Amino acid sequence: MADNALLEARGIAKVYPDGTVALRGVDLVVRPGEVHGLLGENGAGKTTLTKIISGLLPPTSGEIRWRGKRVRFSSPREALRAGIGMVHQHFALVGPFTGLENIALGEEGGGALSPVHVASVRRRVEAIMRESGLEAPLDVPVEDLPVGVQQRVEILKMLYREVDLLILDEPTAVLTPQEAEELFSVLRGLAAQGRSVIFITHKLAEVTAVTDRVTVLRRGEVVATRETPGSTAEELARLMVGEELPPPRARAERAPGREVLRLEGFTVPGPAGKPAVQGVSFSVREGEILGIAGVQGNGQTELVEALVGLRPWSGHAELLGKDLAGRGPGEIASLGLAHIPEDRHGMGLILEFNLAENAILGRLRPFLDPLGRLRWGKVYRFARELISRFSIQAPGPRVPVRYLSGGNQQRLVVGRELSKAPKLLIANQPTRGLDVAATRYIRDLLLRLRDEGMAILLVSADLDEVLELSDRVAVMYRGTFAGVLSREEFDRERIGLLMGGVREAG
Amino acid sequence: MIILLQVLPVALRAMVPVTLCAVGEITGERAGVVNIGLEGIMTLSAFAAAIGSWATGNPWIGALCGMGAGAIVGLLHGFISVYLRGDQIISGVGINLLGMGAVGFGTWALWGAKSPMLDKKFWIPEVPGLGISPFVLMTPLLVVLTWWLLHRTALGLRIRAVGENPVAADVVGVPVEGVRLLAVVFGGALGGLAGAFLSLDWLHTVSPTLPAGRGFIALANVVFSKLNPFLALLGGFLFGYFDALAIQLASVAGFGGGIPYQFVRMIPYIATLAVVALAIGRARFPKALGQPYRRE
Numbered sequence: 001m002a003d004n005a006l007l008e009a010r011g012i013a014k015v016y017p018d019g020t021v022a023l024r025g026v027d028l029v030v031r032p033g034e035v036h037g038l039l040g041e042n043g044a045g046k047t048t049l050t051k052i053i054s055g056l057l058p059p060t061s062g063e064i065r066w067r068g069k070r071v072r073f074s075s076p077r078e079a080l081r082a083g084i085g086m087v088h089q090h091f092a093l094v095g096p097f098t099g100l101e102n103i104a105l106g107e108e109g110g111g112a113l114s115p116v117h118v119a120s121v122r123r124r125v126e127a128i129m130r131e132s133g134l135e136a137p138l139d140v141p142v143e144d145l146p147v148g149v150q151q152r153v154e155i156l157k158m159l160y161r162e163v164d165l166l167i168l169d170e171p172t173a174v175l176t177p178q179e180a181e182e183l184f185s186v187l188r189g190l191a192a193q194g195r196s197v198i199f200i201t202h203k204l205a206e207v208t209a210v211t212d213r214v215t216v217l218r219r220g221e222v223v224a225t226r227e228t229p230g231s232t233a234e235e236l237a238r239l240m241v242g243e244e245l246p247p248p249r250a251r252a253e254r255a256p257g258r259e260v261l262r263l264e265g266f267t268v269p270g271p272a273g274k275p276a277v278q279g280v281s282f283s284v285r286e287g288e289i290l291g292i293a294g295v296q297g298n299g300q301t302e303l304v305e306a307l308v309g310l311r312p313w314s315g316h317a318e319l320l321g322k323d324l325a326g327r328g329p330g331e332i333a334s335l336g337l338a339h340i341p342e343d344r345h346g347m348g349l350i351l352e353f354n355l356a357e358n359a360i361l362g363r364l365r366p367f368l369d370p371l372g373r374l375r376w377g378k379v380y381r382f383a384r385e386l387i388s389r390f391s392i393q394a395p396g397p398r399v400p401v402r403y404l405s406g407g408n409q410q411r412l413v414v415g416r417e418l419s420k421a422p423k424l425l426i427a428n429q430p431t432r433g434l435d436v437a438a439t440r441y442i443r444d445l446l447l448r449l450r451d452e453g454m455a456i457l458l459v460s461a462d463l464d465e466v467l468e469l470s471d472r473v474a475v476m477y478r479g480t481f482a483g484v485l486s487r488e489e490f491d492r493e494r495i496g497l498l499m500g501g502v503r504e505a506g
Numbered sequence: 507m508i509i510l511l512q513v514l515p516v517a518l519r520a521m522v523p524v525t526l527c528a529v530g531e532i533t534g535e536r537a538g539v540v541n542i543g544l545e546g547i548m549t550l551s552a553f554a555a556a557i558g559s560w561a562t563g564n565p566w567i568g569a570l571c572g573m574g575a576g577a578i579v580g581l582l583h584g585f586i587s588v589y590l591r592g593d594q595i596i597s598g599v600g601i602n603l604l605g606m607g608a609v610g611f612g613t614w615a616l617w618g619a620k621s622p623m624l625d626k627k628f629w630i631p632e633v634p635g636l637g638i639s640p641f642v643l644m645t646p647l648l649v650v651l652t653w654w655l656l657h658r659t660a661l662g663l664r665i666r667a668v669g670e671n672p673v674a675a676d677v678v679g680v681p682v683e684g685v686r687l688l689a690v691v692f693g694g695a696l697g698g699l700a701g702a703f704l705s706l707d708w709l710h711t712v713s714p715t716l717p718a719g720r721g722f723i724a725l726a727n728v729v730f731s732k733l734n735p736f737l738a739l740l741g742g743f744l745f746g747y748f749d750a751l752a753i754q755l756a757s758v759a760g761f762g763g764g765i766p767y768q769f770v771r772m773i774p775y776i777a778t779l780a781v782v783a784l785a786i787g788r789a790r791f792p793k794a795l796g797q798p799y800r801r802e
Contacts, residue, residue: 056801075801077679092674094667095793105667106678108660115658157678 005065006032006196007053007084007165012062014048014220022048024220025062030165035187035197037211037228039204039240041435042406044217046200047089050167053198054086055079085158086167091150095143099136099153100125103160128159131193133186147174147297148500155186166190167198172206173461174295177496184210202240202436203464204233218242241436248468249444252451256471257286260424260455261307265315268299268306270479276302278479279315284424289446289456291470294499296461299479301342304428304459308332308339320423333362338422340413342429342459348413349401356383356397359416382419390415391441407438414442418449425449428459443469463495477501509754516750517743518642519708520774523548523700523717525645525742527724529652529735530696534580536656536733537689538669538794539587540594543579543601544697545721551575551701553609553712559628569630569702576698577691584690588683591798602721610714621713630707641703646739648696653735665689669792672799682799697721719775726782732790744781748774 007030014023023045030036038046051057053064055073064071066082073079076086093102100118103125109117122138129135136152137145145153151174158166168187172180187197187210199211207214208228215225216239223239238244262283270276277299284290292300306313309329317324319335333339341347349358356379360367367379383397390411394404401409410430417425427446431439446469450456460466466473467490475482475498482498485491527544534541541547554575559568579601586592613621633640656662664685667675672682700720705712723745731738752774756767 076677080677080679092671092677094671094674096670096790097663097667101663102674105663105675106680108663110660112661112664113655113659116660116663161678 004031005029006067008065009049009053010063010065012049012052012064013060014045014052014057015060022220023052023059026217026220026222028053028215028222029225030196030198031213032164032196033191033194034212035191035199035210037207037214038198038200038217039202039207039214039236040217041202041240042433043219043435044240045220046217047169049217050086050169050198050200053079054084054167056086080158080161080163083162083164084167085161085163085165087151087154087158087169087171089169089173091154093142093150093154096141098139099142099145099156100138102142102153103138103157107161125156125160128156132156132159133182133189134159147295148176148179151175151183159190163195165196165198167200169200170202171199172201172203176295176499177463177492178500180206204236204240207236208233216240243437245436245440248440249447251447254287254451256288257453259283259285261317261319261457263307263315263317266303266306266313266317267315268302268311268313268479270299270302276479277306277313280479280481282474282481282484284455284457286423286455287450287453288471289450289458289469291466291473292457292459292476293463293466293473293495294461294476298476300428300459300461300476302479303476304339304342304426304457307426307457308337330362333420336421336423338417338420338425340410340417340425340427340430342432344406344409344413349409351402352400354398354400355387355392355394355404355412356380358401358412359383359386359397359419361416363416363420386412386415386419405435405438407434407441410434410438410442414445422454424455424457426457426459429461430458431460431462431465463492463499467492467495475499509758510751513747513750513754515638516753517747519639519746520749520753521739521742521746522639522641522645522703522708523720524724524727524745525739526648526696526700526703527721528727528731528738528742529649530693530700531724531728532693532731532733532735532738533652533656533665533696534690534693535728535795536669536792537665537686538672538792538797538799539584539686539690540598540796541580541583541587541601541690541693542595542598542725543583543605543721544724545717545719546598546602546605547576547579547694547697548701548704548717548721549602549605549609549714550579551698552705552716553612553701554698555702556624556628556705556712557612559706560624563627565628565630565706568628568706569699572702572705573695573698576701577695580691580694580697581687583694584687587690587798588686591800594796606714609712609716613712613714621711624705624710624712628706629710630703639703639707641699641707645742648699649735649739652696656735661685661688666792668799669794672794676799676801686799700724723775723778726778730782730785732785733792741781745774745778748777 009028012023012026015021026049040046052059055076055078100122104116104121109120134152134156136149136156142150142153151171171183190197201207211228214228216223264281266280267275268277294300302311305311309327309332319337322335324332345351359382360379367375369375380397387394392408392411394408431442446456458469472484472486474484475495531541531544551572555568555572558571559565583597583601586597587594632638664680667680668682668685676682704716727738727741730741752771756770
């Protein structure tokens with residue numbers, strides 16, 4: 001075994017029951033007191049590997065040594081008891097419980113029928129907060145806290161259980177750039193105390209910012225393990241993707257055309273009477289991408305769903321001069337609005353249907369004969385056309401879309417929406433969960449559409465994406481626009497502050 | 507006017523079953539398990555309590571038998587819902603049918619076609635000096651106890667956690683299945699106590715339809731209470747009051763002459779519907795209610 005290893009995983013393989021091979025014999029060594037980056041594309045196997053280490057999934061083969069002893073955790077609680085804690089992308093928090101209750105749960109400080117030892121739990125948590133620099137309110141139900149703060153509660157919960165290895169799965173996805181910086185310094189502090197951290201990411205900048213060493217995964221295999229100092233971002237990118245990508249498309253200089261979408265005082269009710277979107281006004285013009293940045297959960301979903309007719313709203317909205325009030329989703333779509341939903345499984349596709357059936361969802365009319373029957377020949381011809389135009393990797397139009405990769409599913413959604421010849425395209429998190437090549441494809445396509453004169457409303461929690469594609473950026477915070485910036489004014493720091501609710505003077 | 511106060515003693519009695527069942531059901535639902543079989547639990551446990559009291563000659567042992575029967579049915583429902591991950595509504599319907607069928611058969615086998623009247627020596631005695639049922643005193647105590655259990659103890663924290671987010675509870679070492687089963691058994695035992703009250707203290711008989719819908723009213727009371735035991739006590743009292751009023755009105759000659767008594771007896775149920783219709787929509791139920799837990 002390797003000297004001085006806290007955790008050592010050897011030859012870990014994982015085959016899911018449906019036959020998907022997620023890991024093909026992976027080695028990972030984590031030393032005490034290091035922040036170890038786990039870098040790889042979506043689908044490379046990072047999350048699967050850490051779920052195995054933290055006891056959530058059994059490996060198909062391979063062995064794990066923890067402090068030199070061979071272990072086999074059959075549940076997360078066993079791993080946690082041994083000192084391994086994982087913070088998932090979906091937090092394991094009880095929404096109506098306060099931070100303190102969430103932290104105390106399972107370790108209440110007495111017998112089952114004795115009262116929760118609130119005071120002693122609080123003393124310990126406060127000591128941990130001072131020591132680690134992680135601050136979180138303890139007496140507010142966590143569901144009322146911003147996601148970034150919920151994440152701190154989740155980390156505090158692990159520290160309360162004195163874990164020696166903390167695993168964080170893409171923790172910065174829900175943070176503003178400033179919050180990410182704070183998190184990095186907390187992690188450096190933990191490492192300085194001798195604890196270890198596995199930091200999962202697909203962002204190179206984060207690897208260089210916070211890790212000591214990095215293991216790069218690609219398609220279920222370890223491509224390399226490096227000391228972070230001395231590795232360049234270009235080198236890591238090459239290792240992660242495995243191929244050279246063409247440079248991104250250059251944006252054409254282009255003056256925006258006429259106004260396509262205009263909202264005034266647009267308000268969408270949310271849960272518990274509070275509005276999810278509050279009096280938002282903006283417009284999108286032809287040949288322009290308006291990006292909406294913001295930490296997820298600040299009203300973006302509600303805004304988009306209301307615009308496409310899935311939620312009630314008030315205020316004023318018009319598409320190409322036509323009032324949208326009182327129109328349903330079908331009617332709004334026929335006015336020239338196409339929508340790439342953020343959840344392609346739930347809203348964008350019917351996974352059990354085949355590719356051709358999904359390709360005509362929401363647009364049956366051109367495929368019907370006079371008796372109202374589907375002309376399947378025409379449907380399949382159309383599906384094949386989409387497959388070749390949008391380079392969808394699929395065995396044919398009859399394949400159930402469940403068996404397509406995320407990138408190919410998304411190409412299908414995008415292809416279908418564009419076949420409606422829309423005037424306005426709403427792209428909500430269009431590249432979430434896609435690998436680098438598919439992401440590049442979708443982003444280039446959006447830019448090309450913009451150059452060709454389409455009006456695009458882009459909503460993304462990925463700040464880099466918004467900054468790369470948009471002509472103007474609106475930052476959404478708690479249901480309002482915290483500021484709208486034009487391309488010359490783009491500044492990561494300034495946008496980060498707006499995302500965190502720091503308003504600008506004047 | 508006087509009638510509104512006259513019915514108070516009956517109202518307090520009528521409050522007992524609806525409150526006890528609701529408070530037990532609140533505990534189960536907090537843990538994420540719905541049990542719509544309260545009617546069946548009361549039917550079965552009323553019968554078991556009567557048999558226990560009759561066999562031992564001690565009504566308190568009879569009450570324990572009723573509680574035990576309720577707990578066993580709770581165990582069955584918990585096992586089906588939690589471990590076999592069965593549909594909780596179907597299991598609950600099954601319990602209601604089982605209650606009617608088994609008690610129908612049991613009374614017929616023991617007493618023939620006519621439902622028996624229990625002899626006075628098998629009844630639960632009134633509290634000496636006060637002249638009221640001990641159950642009327644016990645009910646508020648159990649309400650306080652259940653509230654304390656749910657909101658002040660470590661076990662209560664765990665019960666509420668497994669009902670809201672079983673994954674979060676599992677990760678930190680709370681045995682999700684065990685806690686859920688315990689909560690359902692507790693709920694069954696309180697339902698069993700309510701059944702024992704029906705046969706040994708109030709109606710002094712057993713029959714397949716003894717609870718007369720009070721198990722379902724208790725479910726409505728759970729909604730009304732927003733899973734708060736104290737509000738369930740209030741809801742139980744409101745129902746009990748209308749129940750008592752209807753009983754009284756149905757027996758008043760003038761009223762009984764003009765209106766068929768069946769209509770008068772509808773009052774508590776219609777009042778319950780009205781109250782629930784006003785209260786519903788504001789209740790916030792646990793997120794994982796009705797969902798079996800399966801580790802990834």
